[in-house]
Amino acid sequence: MNLKDRGNKKWTAMMLIEHRKKLKELKEHENDREKPILDEQEKTVINSRLHQALENGLKVKIKYYRNKRFKTISGRIKRVDVNRREVVISGEVIEVEDLLELKIV
Secondary structure (H helix, E strand, O other), rough: OOOOOOOHHHHHHHOOOHHHHHHHHHHHHHOOOOOOOOHHHHHHHHHHHHHHHHHOOOOEEEEEOOOOOEEEEEEEHHHOOOOOOEEEEEEEEEEEEHHHEEEEE
């Protein structure tokens, strides 16, 4: 016999609307992550690498936090806005507080 298993589809017909909404909400937030808290030493390392890369025009790889997700971007730093506390790289504006890791490649 060749039976096709429909997975969750076969069970949703017996669920209440509230249950379906909650399952959908849980699925949407499944990949959400909390922003890690960096200590002063990690912030100092990021800051020194940032200045080194900006002064020498070096290519960097930045890991940052945005919208409950970890994101990565590579390229050369265009500018650092000290007043706004922002870093501009490859057309992307990243707040300094959202930087998690900066590697010189």
